[in-house]
Amino acid sequence: MESVLTEAVALLDEAGPSALTFRALAQRLGGGVASIYWYVASKDELLDRATDHVIGGVLAEIEAIEPGDDPIDHLRAMSLTLFDAILVRPWLGNYFMRNTDVQGNALRLYEKLGQPTLRLKLTARQRFHAVSAITTVVVGSAVDLGQEPPQEVLDGAVGRDEFLGRFAATWRELDAVDFPFVHEIVDEFDGHDDIEQFRAALDLTLAGLRLQADA
């Protein structure tokens, strides 16, 4: 079982989600395709369990973070750790917390993420919504930013900057009257940093949360 998950994750890491097939996995394990069904009832369950397997590592990182004085700073630090993990493995975002019955580590991570809100002056409902909001921002940003780039970028034939630059060039050609906003931000888009973009989104949510707690 352990080795099924380890090899599944290895396959995902090496060649992406499309490389994780029962046939490829069976070959790595040196067995038949049907054997895997003894450990797992479906591909969805395999992905749920593989997800929880790596979330176990993330949970350990998150538990190692010092709470500190400010609950919101604590939330920020944990969010960044989770974000980093999903950015490297975007497939995590599609399965994380999908089924807490099989994802025990995800549930524990959710708990950890929620604990700082207990130190804030909020209602139970506000705490529930706050943690949901943060999870959405973290997972949503990571999945979005980690989307598989086109083949040419993966090949290394075209760098990320050049890829962004091409879009920027198209945008600059748009009518300035019809697209004032796009023109306003095109220089920011060109060559922008993904992590900074996430950090900004997270900070807006956390600023809103602090306001709520201080009200």
Place this chain on the structure above:
Amino acid sequence: MESVLTEAVALLDEAGPSALTFRALAQRLGGGVASIYWYVASKDELLDRATDHVIGGVLAEIEAIEPGDDPIDHLRAMSLTLFDAILVRPWLGNYFMRNTDVQGNALRLYEKLGQPTLRLKLTARQRFHAVSAITTVVVGSAVDLGQEPPQEVLDGAVGRDEFLGRFAATWRELDAVDFPFVHEIVDEFDGHDDIEQFRAALDLTLAGLRLQADA
């Protein structure tokens, strides 16, 4: 071409993303499978174009919204409209804005969403980040909340409330010392309203944004 997209969307609406296969689509169009490849180079392109096709309708709704006095209220109104559209068709979230070259309507929607920020006292970078953050919250929430529920819920054999209730029951059995946060919010989770959850997440981001603009 028009009818290819119309039928593709109909298929997606009636039976979900898994029902959109080239074979099923060809059958509805009364032609061969290979014909579709004359209009579209791949399934990804088909989904990009189908997405932009329905985003065209959403764009019209969004353009019909009165700007009003407060740019942030305007942003909120537009976000809710986009959210509603994606909640009904979660597959939109996976493709929206993925390739603005083929998604002209998505680009126009992005522009509309950005325009209110021009009325706020922000830097170009803050405007770029603000619209990215809002888009992430809207798309992330809608995709998350619209995730295909398990078969038993779709069948109607088990209601949504009962489905949530089961998880809540499991959570209530967790150790109260190890899971203080889960216990704190389990009553809120049980029978919670998805739209309210999204609204709360959006409002946190918008509150943070207002703070930034008023600084």
Place this chain on the structure above:
DNA sequence: ACCTGAACACCGTTCAAGT
């Protein structure tokens, strides 16, 4: 310019049968 049948190279899943 538009469409087709038939094939290719895959998938996840099942099942009777083995040890």
Place this chain on the structure above:
DNA sequence: ACCTGAACACCGTTCAAGT
């Protein structure tokens, strides 16, 4: 308890050939 080969019912995509 654990594994297997072989099949089933699908996929997206290609291509030579038709009108």
